Amino acid sequence: MDKVKNQTRPVFPFTAIVGQEEMKLALILNVIDPKIGGVMIMGDRGTGKSTTIRAIADLLPEIEVVADDLFNSHYSNYDLMSNFVKQQLENGSNIPTHFIKVPMVDLPLGATEDRLCGTIDIEKALNEGTKTFEPGLLAKANRGILYVDEVNLLDDHLVDILLDSAASGWNNVEREGISVRHPSRFVLVGSGNPEEGELRPQLLDRFGMHAEIKTVKDPSLRVQIVEQRAKFDKSPYDCIQECQLRQEELKNIIVAAQSKLSNxxxxxxxxxxxxxxxxxxxxxxxxxxxxxxxxxxxxxxxxxxxxxxxxxxxxxxxxxxxxxxxxxxxxxxxxxxxxxxxxxxxxx
Missing domain, CATH: 1.10.8.80 (Magnesium chelatase subunit I, C-Terminal domain)
Incomplete structure:
Protein backbone atom coordinates (compact mmCIF):
# COMPACT_ATOMS: atom_id res chain seq x y z
CA MET A 1 0.00 0.00 0.00
CA ASP A 2 2.83 2.42 0.86
CA LYS A 3 4.40 1.78 -2.53
CA VAL A 4 1.10 2.71 -4.19
CA LYS A 5 0.80 5.91 -2.11
CA ASN A 6 4.27 7.04 -3.16
CA GLN A 7 2.97 7.97 -6.59
CA THR A 8 2.91 11.73 -7.10
CA ARG A 9 -0.54 11.68 -8.64
CA PRO A 10 -2.87 8.66 -8.68
CA VAL A 11 -3.57 7.34 -12.20
CA PHE A 12 -6.79 5.52 -13.04
CA PRO A 13 -5.88 1.81 -13.44
CA PHE A 14 -5.88 0.48 -17.01
CA THR A 15 -7.65 -2.75 -16.00
CA ALA A 16 -10.47 -0.76 -14.37
CA ILE A 17 -11.45 0.93 -17.63
CA VAL A 18 -14.81 -0.40 -18.81
CA GLY A 19 -15.44 -0.86 -22.55
CA GLN A 20 -13.50 0.80 -25.41
CA GLU A 21 -11.84 -2.54 -26.21
CA GLU A 22 -10.66 -1.37 -29.65
CA MET A 23 -8.69 1.56 -28.23
CA LYS A 24 -7.20 -0.57 -25.42
CA LEU A 25 -6.09 -3.29 -27.86
CA ALA A 26 -4.48 -0.76 -30.24
CA LEU A 27 -2.48 0.76 -27.35
CA ILE A 28 -1.36 -2.63 -26.01
CA LEU A 29 -0.18 -3.78 -29.46
CA ASN A 30 1.79 -0.56 -29.99
CA VAL A 31 3.46 -1.00 -26.61
CA ILE A 32 4.40 -4.60 -27.53
CA ASP A 33 5.79 -3.46 -30.90
CA PRO A 34 6.37 0.34 -31.18
CA LYS A 35 7.35 -0.18 -34.84
CA ILE A 36 3.64 -0.59 -35.65
CA GLY A 37 3.76 3.19 -35.89
CA GLY A 38 1.45 4.58 -33.23
CA VAL A 39 -2.30 4.92 -33.02
CA MET A 40 -4.81 7.58 -33.93
CA ILE A 41 -7.86 7.55 -31.66
CA MET A 42 -10.89 9.36 -33.02
CA GLY A 43 -14.08 9.61 -31.03
CA ASP A 44 -16.65 11.62 -29.14
CA ARG A 45 -15.71 13.96 -26.31
CA GLY A 46 -15.71 12.45 -22.81
CA THR A 47 -15.09 8.85 -23.88
CA GLY A 48 -11.97 8.32 -21.76
CA LYS A 49 -9.28 8.78 -24.44
CA SER A 50 -6.81 10.70 -22.25
CA THR A 51 -7.55 8.54 -19.18
CA THR A 52 -6.81 5.33 -21.11
CA ILE A 53 -3.55 6.63 -22.60
CA ARG A 54 -2.23 7.78 -19.20
CA ALA A 55 -3.32 4.46 -17.71
CA ILE A 56 -1.30 2.36 -20.24
CA ALA A 57 1.84 4.43 -19.52
CA ASP A 58 1.37 3.95 -15.78
CA LEU A 59 0.85 0.18 -16.24
CA LEU A 60 4.18 -0.46 -18.00
CA PRO A 61 7.27 -1.66 -16.06
CA GLU A 62 9.99 0.86 -15.24
CA ILE A 63 12.85 1.25 -17.73
CA GLU A 64 16.59 1.44 -17.00
CA VAL A 65 18.17 4.68 -18.21
CA VAL A 66 21.65 6.22 -18.04
CA ALA A 67 21.89 8.61 -15.10
CA ASP A 68 22.36 12.34 -15.91
CA ASP A 69 21.47 11.78 -19.56
CA LEU A 70 18.92 14.10 -21.17
CA PHE A 71 17.57 11.53 -23.63
CA ASN A 72 16.59 8.52 -21.47
CA SER A 73 19.44 6.61 -23.14
CA HIS A 74 19.64 2.83 -22.96
CA TYR A 75 22.89 1.60 -21.38
CA SER A 76 23.65 -1.05 -24.04
CA ASN A 77 21.39 -0.58 -27.11
CA TYR A 78 23.14 1.74 -29.62
CA ASP A 79 19.85 2.67 -31.32
CA LEU A 80 18.51 4.09 -28.04
CA MET A 81 21.68 5.86 -26.96
CA SER A 82 22.81 9.49 -27.23
CA ASN A 83 26.22 10.45 -28.64
CA PHE A 84 27.35 11.51 -25.15
CA VAL A 85 26.74 7.98 -23.79
CA LYS A 86 28.39 6.40 -26.86
CA GLN A 87 31.52 8.48 -26.22
CA GLN A 88 31.57 7.39 -22.58
CA LEU A 89 31.32 3.76 -23.66
CA GLU A 90 34.16 4.15 -26.16
CA ASN A 91 36.31 5.75 -23.44
CA GLY A 92 35.60 2.79 -21.18
CA SER A 93 33.93 4.99 -18.56
CA ASN A 94 31.66 3.53 -15.93
CA ILE A 95 28.04 4.29 -16.85
CA PRO A 96 25.71 4.65 -13.83
CA THR A 97 22.03 3.83 -14.46
CA HIS A 98 18.76 4.08 -12.59
CA PHE A 99 15.12 3.09 -13.19
CA ILE A 100 12.36 5.52 -14.13
CA LYS A 101 8.69 5.19 -15.02
CA VAL A 102 7.98 4.99 -18.76
CA PRO A 103 7.93 8.65 -19.92
CA MET A 104 4.48 9.97 -20.80
CA VAL A 105 4.80 13.28 -22.62
CA ASP A 106 1.86 15.53 -23.51
CA LEU A 107 2.28 17.82 -26.51
CA PRO A 108 0.25 20.98 -25.86
CA LEU A 109 -1.71 22.43 -28.80
CA GLY A 110 0.18 25.72 -28.79
CA ALA A 111 3.63 24.08 -28.85
CA THR A 112 6.28 25.57 -31.13
CA GLU A 113 8.86 23.69 -33.23
CA ASP A 114 11.59 24.70 -30.72
CA ARG A 115 9.56 23.29 -27.81
CA LEU A 116 9.09 20.03 -29.73
CA CYS A 117 12.58 19.54 -31.20
CA GLY A 118 14.80 21.43 -28.77
CA THR A 119 16.66 24.70 -29.01
CA ILE A 120 19.71 26.65 -27.81
CA ASP A 121 19.91 27.39 -24.06
CA ILE A 122 19.78 31.21 -24.28
CA GLU A 123 20.60 31.73 -20.59
CA LYS A 124 23.85 29.75 -20.86
CA ALA A 125 24.71 31.43 -24.14
CA LEU A 126 24.39 34.89 -22.57
CA ASN A 127 25.95 34.10 -19.17
CA GLU A 128 28.73 31.70 -20.17
CA GLY A 129 29.13 32.38 -23.88
CA THR A 130 28.66 28.68 -24.73
CA LYS A 131 26.15 27.24 -27.15
CA THR A 132 24.33 24.43 -25.36
CA PHE A 133 21.46 22.34 -26.67
CA GLU A 134 18.30 22.39 -24.59
CA PRO A 135 16.30 19.23 -25.35
CA GLY A 136 12.64 19.40 -26.37
CA LEU A 137 9.69 17.09 -25.92
CA LEU A 138 11.03 14.60 -28.50
CA ALA A 139 14.03 13.99 -26.22
CA LYS A 140 11.85 13.55 -23.13
CA ALA A 141 9.58 11.09 -24.98
CA ASN A 142 12.41 8.73 -26.00
CA ARG A 143 11.50 5.15 -24.97
CA GLY A 144 8.07 6.33 -23.83
CA ILE A 145 4.70 7.54 -25.10
CA LEU A 146 4.11 10.90 -26.78
CA TYR A 147 0.46 11.93 -26.61
CA VAL A 148 -1.08 14.62 -28.80
CA ASP A 149 -4.65 15.51 -27.89
CA GLU A 150 -6.66 17.21 -30.67
CA VAL A 151 -3.97 16.17 -33.18
CA ASN A 152 -6.32 17.22 -36.01
CA LEU A 153 -5.99 20.83 -34.79
CA LEU A 154 -2.18 20.71 -34.63
CA ASP A 155 -0.16 22.51 -37.30
CA ASP A 156 0.57 20.13 -40.22
CA HIS A 157 4.27 21.05 -40.09
CA LEU A 158 4.53 19.84 -36.46
CA VAL A 159 2.59 16.67 -37.26
CA ASP A 160 5.13 16.01 -40.06
CA ILE A 161 8.06 16.38 -37.63
CA LEU A 162 6.35 14.08 -35.11
CA LEU A 163 5.67 11.39 -37.69
CA ASP A 164 9.22 11.59 -39.12
CA SER A 165 10.73 11.13 -35.65
CA ALA A 166 8.31 8.33 -34.79
CA ALA A 167 9.19 6.52 -38.04
CA SER A 168 12.98 6.99 -37.94
CA GLY A 169 13.50 6.87 -34.17
CA TRP A 170 15.79 9.94 -34.37
CA ASN A 171 15.46 13.71 -34.09
CA ASN A 172 17.85 15.97 -36.04
CA VAL A 173 18.19 19.58 -34.93
CA GLU A 174 20.14 22.35 -36.67
CA ARG A 175 20.17 25.56 -34.61
CA GLU A 176 22.55 28.54 -34.61
CA GLY A 177 25.59 26.55 -35.71
CA ILE A 178 24.79 23.57 -33.47
CA SER A 179 23.94 20.23 -35.01
CA VAL A 180 22.40 17.61 -32.71
CA ARG A 181 21.08 14.14 -33.46
CA HIS A 182 19.51 12.18 -30.66
CA PRO A 183 17.38 9.03 -30.28
CA SER A 184 13.64 9.65 -30.19
CA ARG A 185 11.85 6.33 -30.28
CA PHE A 186 8.36 6.54 -28.83
CA VAL A 187 4.81 5.31 -29.28
CA LEU A 188 2.93 8.19 -30.91
CA VAL A 189 -0.68 8.45 -29.80
CA GLY A 190 -2.96 11.06 -31.31
CA SER A 191 -6.56 11.67 -30.36
CA GLY A 192 -9.25 13.91 -31.71
CA ASN A 193 -12.91 14.52 -32.33
CA PRO A 194 -14.01 14.00 -35.98
CA GLU A 195 -16.40 16.96 -35.68
CA GLU A 196 -13.39 19.28 -35.42
CA GLY A 197 -11.94 18.17 -38.76
CA GLU A 198 -9.98 15.23 -40.12
CA LEU A 199 -6.23 14.93 -40.60
CA ARG A 200 -4.95 15.15 -44.16
CA PRO A 201 -5.03 11.62 -45.71
CA GLN A 202 -1.23 11.56 -46.28
CA LEU A 203 -0.66 12.28 -42.56
CA LEU A 204 -3.40 9.92 -41.38
CA ASP A 205 -1.86 7.11 -43.45
CA ARG A 206 1.36 7.35 -41.46
CA PHE A 207 -0.30 6.40 -38.18
CA GLY A 208 0.00 2.63 -37.83
CA MET A 209 -3.49 2.09 -36.42
CA HIS A 210 -6.77 3.98 -36.23
CA ALA A 211 -9.22 3.26 -33.41
CA GLU A 212 -12.74 4.67 -33.51
CA ILE A 213 -14.51 5.02 -30.21
CA LYS A 214 -18.12 5.92 -29.63
CA THR A 215 -20.12 6.89 -26.57
CA VAL A 216 -21.46 3.81 -24.79
CA LYS A 217 -25.22 3.52 -25.35
CA ASP A 218 -26.03 0.58 -23.03
CA PRO A 219 -27.53 2.11 -19.82
CA SER A 220 -26.17 -0.61 -17.47
CA LEU A 221 -22.65 -0.21 -18.90
CA ARG A 222 -22.88 3.58 -18.55
CA VAL A 223 -23.88 3.17 -14.90
CA GLN A 224 -20.91 0.82 -14.38
CA ILE A 225 -18.50 3.39 -15.89
CA VAL A 226 -19.93 6.23 -13.77
CA GLU A 227 -19.73 4.13 -10.58
CA GLN A 228 -16.14 3.07 -11.34
CA ARG A 229 -15.10 6.69 -11.84
CA ALA A 230 -16.94 7.87 -8.69
CA LYS A 231 -15.21 5.11 -6.68
CA PHE A 232 -11.79 6.20 -7.95
CA ASP A 233 -12.46 9.90 -7.27
CA LYS A 234 -13.61 9.11 -3.73
CA SER A 235 -10.70 6.82 -2.82
CA PRO A 236 -8.08 6.52 -5.60
CA TYR A 237 -5.58 4.44 -3.60
CA ASP A 238 -8.19 1.87 -2.59
CA CYS A 239 -9.20 1.54 -6.23
CA ILE A 240 -5.55 1.14 -7.33
CA GLN A 241 -4.97 -1.45 -4.59
CA GLU A 242 -8.07 -3.36 -5.69
CA CYS A 243 -6.79 -3.57 -9.29
CA GLN A 244 -3.16 -4.26 -8.41
CA LEU A 245 -3.30 -8.01 -9.10
CA ARG A 246 -4.94 -7.57 -12.51
CA GLN A 247 -2.50 -4.77 -13.33
CA GLU A 248 0.48 -7.02 -12.51
CA GLU A 249 -0.97 -9.88 -14.60
CA LEU A 250 -1.44 -7.64 -17.65
CA LYS A 251 2.03 -6.11 -17.18
CA ASN A 252 3.58 -9.59 -17.14
CA ILE A 253 1.65 -10.61 -20.27
CA ILE A 254 2.91 -7.48 -22.12
CA VAL A 255 6.54 -8.06 -21.01
CA ALA A 256 6.34 -11.72 -22.10
CA ALA A 257 4.84 -10.69 -25.46
CA GLN A 258 7.68 -8.17 -26.03
CA SER A 259 10.23 -10.97 -25.47
CA LYS A 260 8.34 -13.45 -27.64
CA LEU A 261 7.64 -11.07 -30.54
CA SER A 262 10.84 -11.66 -32.55
CA ASN A 263 10.15 -15.42 -32.70
Missing part, protein backbone atom coordinates in the same frame (compact mmCIF):
# COMPACT_ATOMS: atom_id res chain seq x y z
CA UNK A 264 6.54 -15.20 -33.91
CA UNK A 265 6.13 -16.29 -37.53
CA UNK A 266 3.46 -15.61 -40.12
CA UNK A 267 2.71 -18.08 -42.91
CA UNK A 268 3.41 -16.98 -46.52
CA UNK A 269 -0.12 -17.90 -47.54
CA UNK A 270 -1.52 -15.55 -44.87
CA UNK A 271 0.83 -12.75 -46.01
CA UNK A 272 -0.50 -13.14 -49.56
CA UNK A 273 -4.09 -12.96 -48.30
CA UNK A 274 -3.33 -9.76 -46.33
CA UNK A 275 -1.84 -8.17 -49.46
CA UNK A 276 -4.82 -9.38 -51.53
CA UNK A 277 -7.19 -7.63 -49.11
CA UNK A 278 -5.14 -4.41 -49.36
CA UNK A 279 -5.24 -4.69 -53.17
CA UNK A 280 -9.02 -5.18 -53.34
CA UNK A 281 -9.53 -2.19 -51.00
CA UNK A 282 -7.25 -0.03 -53.22
CA UNK A 283 -4.98 0.84 -50.29
CA UNK A 284 -2.25 3.17 -51.58
CA UNK A 285 1.35 2.08 -50.96
CA UNK A 286 2.52 -0.85 -48.88
CA UNK A 287 2.25 0.63 -45.41
CA UNK A 288 -1.08 -1.12 -44.83
CA UNK A 289 0.41 -4.55 -45.64
CA UNK A 290 3.45 -3.96 -43.40
CA UNK A 291 1.48 -2.66 -40.41
CA UNK A 292 -1.09 -5.47 -40.60
CA UNK A 293 1.69 -8.08 -40.59
CA UNK A 294 3.35 -6.39 -37.60
CA UNK A 295 0.11 -5.98 -35.65
CA UNK A 296 -0.94 -9.60 -36.29
CA UNK A 297 2.42 -10.81 -34.95
CA UNK A 298 2.10 -8.55 -31.88
CA UNK A 299 -1.42 -9.89 -31.24
CA UNK A 300 -0.20 -13.49 -31.56
CA UNK A 301 2.64 -12.75 -29.10
CA UNK A 302 0.11 -11.10 -26.75
CA UNK A 303 -1.76 -14.42 -26.70
CA UNK A 304 1.52 -16.30 -26.20
CA UNK A 305 1.33 -18.00 -29.61
CA UNK A 306 4.28 -18.90 -31.87
CA UNK A 307 2.45 -18.44 -35.17
CA UNK A 308 -0.13 -16.01 -36.52
CA UNK A 309 -3.48 -17.52 -37.52
CA UNK A 310 -6.48 -16.20 -39.46
CA UNK A 311 -8.28 -15.05 -36.30
CA UNK A 312 -5.30 -12.88 -35.30
CA UNK A 313 -5.38 -11.13 -38.67
CA UNK A 314 -9.16 -10.63 -38.46
CA UNK A 315 -8.78 -9.06 -35.03
CA UNK A 316 -6.29 -6.36 -36.11
CA UNK A 317 -6.78 -5.72 -39.84
CA UNK A 318 -9.64 -3.21 -39.53
CA UNK A 319 -7.59 -1.15 -37.06
CA UNK A 320 -4.70 -1.14 -39.55
CA UNK A 321 -6.61 -0.36 -42.78
CA UNK A 322 -9.77 1.64 -42.11
CA UNK A 323 -7.98 5.03 -42.27
CA UNK A 324 -6.10 4.16 -45.48
CA UNK A 325 -9.16 3.79 -47.73
CA UNK A 326 -9.89 6.53 -50.23
CA UNK A 327 -12.86 8.54 -49.02
CA UNK A 328 -15.82 8.86 -51.37
CA UNK A 329 -18.06 11.69 -50.10
CA UNK A 330 -21.13 10.01 -51.63
CA UNK A 331 -20.51 6.62 -50.02
CA UNK A 332 -22.81 5.76 -47.13
CA UNK A 333 -20.92 2.66 -45.93
CA UNK A 334 -18.49 3.07 -43.04
CA UNK A 335 -14.82 2.34 -43.92
CA UNK A 336 -14.56 -0.22 -41.09
CA UNK A 337 -17.56 -2.13 -42.43
CA UNK A 338 -16.05 -2.04 -45.91
CA UNK A 339 -12.80 -3.61 -44.60
CA UNK A 340 -14.77 -6.29 -42.72
CA UNK A 341 -16.73 -7.28 -45.82
CA UNK A 342 -13.58 -7.89 -47.88
CA UNK A 343 -11.82 -9.62 -44.94
CA UNK A 344 -14.72 -12.05 -44.49
CA UNK A 345 -14.63 -12.91 -48.21
CA UNK A 346 -10.87 -13.56 -48.36
CA UNK A 347 -10.33 -15.04 -44.88
CA UNK A 348 -13.52 -17.11 -44.68
Missing amino acids: VIIDDDLKVKISKICGILNVDGLRGDIVTNRAAKAFAAYQSKDEVDVQDVKKVITLCLRHRLRKDPLETIDSGTKVNQVVNEILS
